[in-house]
Amino acid sequence: MHDTDELRAWLIAMRTPGLGQGGLREALAAAGGRIDAVLARLYRQAATLGEGAAAWLDAPDEARLAADLAWLAEPGHRLLRCTEADFPPLLEAIPQPPAALFVAGDSGLLLHPQVAIVGARGASPAGLGHARSFARALALAGYTVTSGMADGIDGAAHEAALEVGAATIAVVGTGPDRVYPRKHHALAQRIAAQGALVSEFPPGTAARPDHFPRRNRIISGLALGTVVVEADLRSGSLITARLAAEQGREVFALPGSIANPLARGCHRLIRDGARLVEEPVEVAEALAPAARALGVELAERLARPDAPAPTRGGGWRDDPDYRRLLDALGHDPATLDELAQRSGLATAALSSMLLMLELEGGVAGLPGNRYQRLPG
Amino acid sequence: MHDTDELRAWLIAMRTPGLGQGGLREALAAAGGRIDAVLARLYRQAATLGEGAAAWLDAPDEARLAADLAWLAEPGHRLLRCTEADFPPLLEAIPQPPAALFVAGDSGLLLHPQVAIVGARGASPAGLGHARSFARALALAGYTVTSGMADGIDGAAHEAALEVGAATIAVVGTGPDRVYPRKHHALAQRIAAQGALVSEFPPGTAARPDHFPRRNRIISGLALGTVVVEADLRSGSLITARLAAEQGREVFALPGSIANPLARGCHRLIRDGARLVEEPVEVAEALAPAARALGVELAERLARPDAPAPTRGGGWRDDPDYRRLLDALGHDPATLDELAQRSGLATAALSSMLLMLELEGGVAGLPGNRYQRLPG
Numbered sequence: 001m002h003d004t005d006e007l008r009a010w011l012i013a014m015r016t017p018g019l020g021q022g023g024l025r026e027a028l029a030a031a032g033g034r035i036d037a038v039l040a041r042l043y044r045q046a047a048t049l050g051e052g053a054a055a056w057l058d059a060p061d062e063a064r065l066a067a068d069l070a071w072l073a074e075p076g077h078r079l080l081r082c083t084e085a086d087f088p089p090l091l092e093a094i095p096q097p098p099a100a101l102f103v104a105g106d107s108g109l110l111l112h113p114q115v116a117i118v119g120a121r122g123a124s125p126a127g128l129g130h131a132r133s134f135a136r137a138l139a140l141a142g143y144t145v146t147s148g149m150a151d152g153i154d155g156a157a158h159e160a161a162l163e164v165g166a167a168t169i170a171v172v173g174t175g176p177d178r179v180y181p182r183k184h185h186a187l188a189q190r191i192a193a194q195g196a197l198v199s200e201f202p203p204g205t206a207a208r209p210d211h212f213p214r215r216n217r218i219i220s221g222l223a224l225g226t227v228v229v230e231a232d233l234r235s236g237s238l239i240t241a242r243l244a245a246e247q248g249r250e251v252f253a254l255p256g257s258i259a260n261p262l263a264r265g266c267h268r269l270i271r272d273g274a275r276l277v278e279e280p281v282e283v284a285e286a287l288a289p290a291a292r293a294l295g296v297e298l299a300e301r302l303a304r305p306d307a308p309a310p311t312r313g314g315g316w317r318d319d320p321d322y323r324r325l326l327d328a329l330g331h332d333p334a335t336l337d338e339l340a341q342r343s344g345l346a347t348a349a350l351s352s353m354l355l356m357l358e359l360e361g362g363v364a365g366l367p368g369n370r371y372q373r374l375p376g
Numbered sequence: 377m378h379d380t381d382e383l384r385a386w387l388i389a390m391r392t393p394g395l396g397q398g399g400l401r402e403a404l405a406a407a408g409g410r411i412d413a414v415l416a417r418l419y420r421q422a423a424t425l426g427e428g429a430a431a432w433l434d435a436p437d438e439a440r441l442a443a444d445l446a447w448l449a450e451p452g453h454r455l456l457r458c459t460e461a462d463f464p465p466l467l468e469a470i471p472q473p474p475a476a477l478f479v480a481g482d483s484g485l486l487l488h489p490q491v492a493i494v495g496a497r498g499a500s501p502a503g504l505g506h507a508r509s510f511a512r513a514l515a516l517a518g519y520t521v522t523s524g525m526a527d528g529i530d531g532a533a534h535e536a537a538l539e540v541g542a543a544t545i546a547v548v549g550t551g552p553d554r555v556y557p558r559k560h561h562a563l564a565q566r567i568a569a570q571g572a573l574v575s576e577f578p579p580g581t582a583a584r585p586d587h588f589p590r591r592n593r594i595i596s597g598l599a600l601g602t603v604v605v606e607a608d609l610r611s612g613s614l615i616t617a618r619l620a621a622e623q624g625r626e627v628f629a630l631p632g633s634i635a636n637p638l639a640r641g642c643h644r645l646i647r648d649g650a651r652l653v654e655e656p657v658e659v660a661e662a663l664a665p666a667a668r669a670l671g672v673e674l675a676e677r678l679a680r681p682d683a684p685a686p687t688r689g690g691g692w693r694d695d696p697d698y699r700r701l702l703d704a705l706g707h708d709p710a711t712l713d714e715l716a717q718r719s720g721l722a723t724a725a726l727s728s729m730l731l732m733l734e735l736e737g738g739v740a741g742l743p744g745n746r747y748q749r750l751p752g
Contacts, residue, residue, distance in 0.1 A: 126635060255631035255643060258654040259502065267631060267652055276646055278634040 004069065007079060009035045010100060011068045012060050014202060016042060017052035021200060024099040025082070033083045064204070071102075071177055071203040076192065078103045086111060089297055094221035094247045098200040101218075102176040105196035109167050111298055112144040113291035115283060116219045116244070118237045119153025119229035120262050127153060127230035127262060130254055132160035134227060137280035139166035142351040143287070144195070146171065146223050148215060149188065151181050153229045153237075158191060165346055167195035169222065173215035175205035198222075216240040217247075224290045225250030227283055228274070231265030238265050241274065250286055252277045292365070295358050321345060325353050326373065329363065333370040380445065383455060385411045386476060387444045388436050390578060392418060393428035397576065400475040401458070409459045440580070447478075447553055447579040452568065454479045462487060465673055470597035470623045474576040477594075478552040481572035485543050487674055488520040489667035491659060492595045492620070494613045495529025495605035496638050503529060503606035503638060506630055508536035510603060513656035515542035517745075518727040519663070520571070522547065522599050524591060525564065527557050529605045529613075534567060541722055543571035545598065549591035551581035574598075592616040593623075600666045601626035603659055604650070607641030614641050617650065626662055628653045668741070671734050697721060701729050702749065705739065709746040 013024055013035060024038070031037035046054040072079055080087060081100040088110040091097055103110070115138045117131055135145045135157040145161040147154040149170035161168035170191045174180050176199040179188045191197050200218060201211060216239050220226050226244040228251070231237040241251045251274040256263025270276045277283055321343075328334070328342035336354075340347045354371055357363035364372050389400055389411065400414070407413035422430040448455055456463060457476040464486040467473055479486070491514045493507055511521045511533040521537040523530040525546035537544035546567045550556050552575040555564045567573050576594060577587060592615050596602050602620040604627070607613040617627045627650040632639025646652050653659055697719075704710070704718035712730075716723050730747055733739035740748050 126633065130634065254634055255639070255646070255652075257502065257633050257636075258506065258630055260633075263631070264654070267654055270631070270646065270652055276631075276643055276652075278640070278643055 006035055007069060007072060008065060009039045010079060010081060011065055011202065012057070013038055013042060014100065015056065015060070015064070016049070017056055018050050019053065021099040022096055025097070028083065028099065035083075068203055074104075076105055077176075078107050080107050080110070085301065088222055090114075090224070090294065091218065091221045094217060096217070097221065098218060100200070102199045102202065103196055104176050104192040104198075105194075106167065107196060109144055109169055109196045110198070110222060112167075113142070113287070113294050114146040114169060114223040115143045115287065116146045116223035116226040116240065117153065117157035117229060118147055118216075118219065118226060118231075118240050120231050120235055120237065120265075121150050121152040121154075122262075123152040123156070123230045124260065124262060127256075128156045131156040131229045134229065134254075134280045134283070135160035135168075136164050138284060139164050139168075140347055140351060141280070141284040142354065143224075143284065143291070144169055146219055148172070148212075148219055148240075149180075149184055149191070149197075151183070155184060155187060157229075158187060158195075162190055162194055165349060169196045169198060171198045171215055171218045171222065173199075173201070173211035174207045175199060175201050175203040177203040178206060180207040212236055213239050217243045220244035220249060221247055223249065224287045224294065225252060225283065227252040227254070227277070228266055228269055229254050230256065230260075230262040231269075232262055233264045233268060235265045238269065241269050245273070250275065250290075252283050252286070254278070321349065322353060325350065325357075326362075329371065329373045331373055333366050333372040335370050339371065382411055383445060383448060384441060385415045386455060386457060387441055387578065388433070389414055389418060390476065391432065391436070391440070392425070393432055394426050395429065397475045398472055401473070404459065404475065411459075444579055450480075452481055453552075454483050456483050456486070461677065464598055466490075466600070466670065467594065467597045470593060472593070473597065474594060476576070478575045478578065479572055480552050480568040480574075481570075482543065483572060485520055485545055485572045486574070486598060488543075489518070489663070489670050490522040490545060490599040491519045491663065492522045492599035492602040492616065493529065493533035493605065494523055494592075494595065494602060494607075494616050496607050496611055496613065496641075497526050497528040497530075498638075499528040499532070499606045500636065500638060503632075504532045507532040507605045510605065510630075510656045510659070511536035511544075512540050514660060515540050515544070516723055516727060517656070517660040518730065519600075519660065519667070520545055522595055524548070524588075524595055524616075525556075525560055525567070525573075527559070531560060531563060533605075534563060534571075538566055538570055541725060542727075545572045545574060547574045547591055547594045547598065549575075549577070549587035550583045551575060551577050551579040553579040554582065556583040588612055589615050593619045596620035596625060597623055599625065600663045600670065601628060601659065603628040603630070603653070604642055604645055605630050606632065606636075606638040607645075608638055609640045609644060611641045614645065617645050621649070626651065626666075628659050628662070630654070697725070698729060701726065701733075702738075705747065705749045707749055709742050709748040711746050715747070 027038045043057055046057045071077055079100050080103050117135055131153045139145055139161040144167055145157050146169040147157045149172055158168045168191055176197055179185045220240050220243045226241055228237050228241050244251050253266035253269040253274040255276055324343045328339050336347055339350055354363055358365055362374055364374055366372055403414045419433055422433045447453055455476050456479050493511055507529045515521055515537040520543055521533050522545040523533045525548055534544045544567055552573055555561050596616050596619045602617055604613050604617050620627050629642035629645040629650040631652055700719045704715050712723055715726055730739055734741055738750055740750055742748055
């Protein structure tokens with residue numbers, strides 16, 4: 001099956017009215033993961049799927065499909081399907097995972113250990129400051145910051161990660177070609193260029209209120225843990241936190257003054273069992289075992305000869321920065337600061353490179369934020 | 377045994393060097409609670425108690441004892457001994473309870489259901505405001521506010537309780553005749569007049585650093601629960617909270633901004649299991665079952681014919697305010713506000729009177745802060 005034919009089949013299936021990602025997942029499971037078999041089955045069952053589905057399958061909107069394919073053909077754009085080896089295992093593990101994601105940017109980032117930082121749109125200046133300092137510190141600690149690109153806490157977290165030269169992942173509730181809120185147009189472009197912009201909704205999808213809770217399950221599902229910075233009691237961030245807990249992920253909440261209404265949501269989370277955190281290092285340390293387990297799982301995937309390599313990491317061994325890092329590492333344990341001094345590389349770049357080396361088994365992370373080169 | 381002789385025996389025993397309140401308790405237990413038998417035993421064992429004890433028992437400082445007795449002879453002053461029926465049962469239940477307390481003011485208050493409100497001496501203006509609003513609301517809800525009369529949170533809590541016309545209990549780390557800090561001189565006088573000032577240290581005892589942790593166990597031990605408002609990580613309030621937890625009492629902590637160093641202690645308590653509270657009503661509701669259990673225990677004591685009645689409550693039935701309250705109650709459930717309207721009495725006075733009626737079994741507290749007169 002030709003690549004474009006396969007993509008076209010996915011797009012037809014994903015856009016089939018009433019099928020949904022859950023229905024598509026079921027159909028894929030029944031068809032052994034083959035999208036052409038799924039489509040053949042959908043055509044056979046068209047009558048039972050309802051009028052809308054039958055009409056669409058009978059005469060799909062070719063202009064729409066052409067536009068989808070044109071979006072996917074742009075550089076750095078991709079449909080990341082659950083049938084592919086680099087579909088993020090943490091997202092695969094959630095209840096009702098998406099069948100595929102539209103990605104603009106580096107889809108390999110979705111395999112990185114992530115921390116979701118979310119919170120109020122109308123955050124206080126102090127809350128925005130906390131979002132920035134947590135995002136900055138967690139990015140420098142080697143975590144990729146994932147959020148929803150909303151106004152307030154989300155945007156502050158993305159921006160702070162970008163400012164320290166780290167990648168960041170935005171999961172949006174619109175099509176990947178739309179930006180909501182509009183004021184984040186430039187931010188969306190920077191995220192796609194320096195990180196990844198992700199959506200389960202196809203190009204052209206406008207913002208709809210019911211999209212945001214669905215989007216939230218992907219934010220929490222991609223991440224090892226979710227940090228809520230400021231949230232009132234009706235905030236969507238509480239939904240993200242609840243989903244994270246249901247997905248078995250850690251939930252962290254920043255306390256605040258009892259006089260601050262935007263601390264109410266965080267306090268409710270803490271009462272319900274979320275971890276009260278005052279410092280980013282508490283998040284980094286709490287998630288370290290899960291990050292290591294994720295690394296082991298990915299390393300095992302890489303070791304399987306039939307598994308396609310993640311999109312990032314393959315060419316690193318020939319990279320001059322990578323060679324500078326290995327030279328700087330030598331054969332004794334070294335801290336990030338020492339490596340930065342020896343190699344002249346930025347700590348953000350270093351921590352990202354060290355993570356890839358850890359995943360590939362070339363480097364071991366030691367207590368006290370030290371790293372050691374492994375033999376072989 | 378004449379009253380003054382008995383008090384003198386207590387004072388000699390309490391002031392015996394090296395005996396301590398624990399030693400005195402043991403001696404009392406061995407002597408069937410009779411202080412003259414305790415003293416006889418101490419004289420017999422004087423040699424084994426050490427030089428200081430032997431010297432003191434051989435020739436006690438008569439001027440000191442006379443001063444103690446003179447202090448106790450002043451109106452409203454009392455030595456509340458563990459052998460007396462109105463020694464507070466909650467304090468009796470703690471590890472290493474004091475053998476006796478010097479009390480200036482209404483010692484019957486020590487039987488009231490109490491909430492300890494403690495915190496930093498160098499509290500922020502917001503922290504002082506929280507202490508005041510919690511003290512005010514809990515006093516109006518019928519709890520007596522207990523604290524350490526220290527600068528900052530303690531003083532603010534006492535003052536707020538007094539301002540709404542409620543009683544308050546100060547447990548001090550000096551003799552009951554000394555005031556520390558000095559700026560709280562007027563406050564100490566108001567507390568003794570409108571509440572109770574309590575110490576396990578005899579008159580003349582100066583402030584000593586090791587007295588304050590000992591004092592703290594009495595604050596937490598008198599109260600059904602302890603609320604920590606603001607505290608840094610080295611605050612004595614954390615000791616009070618730890619003692620409260622060890623005594624099986626509830627610990628409450630107010631969260632604060634992660635940028636506020638005085639929230640650190642509260643956050644540590646919350647991580648260690650203290651209940652995060654934003655509103656005084658949460659404290660009042662959490663302690664309501666324990667307050668009811670205390671009321672039942674005291675009512676049972678009162679029902680025992682040989683038990684002396686608590687110092688307060690006896691003469692109430694002849695009090696015109698008390699009759700106005702009973703008239704206002706009628707025979708249907710009524711709220712505090714309704715009773716205030718009908719009787720013209722202040723809510724603070726009403727809640728205190730209702731508590732006494734509840735303890736005596738004349739009134740039942742119902743859900744929704746309503747009260748109902750009971751038959752008989």
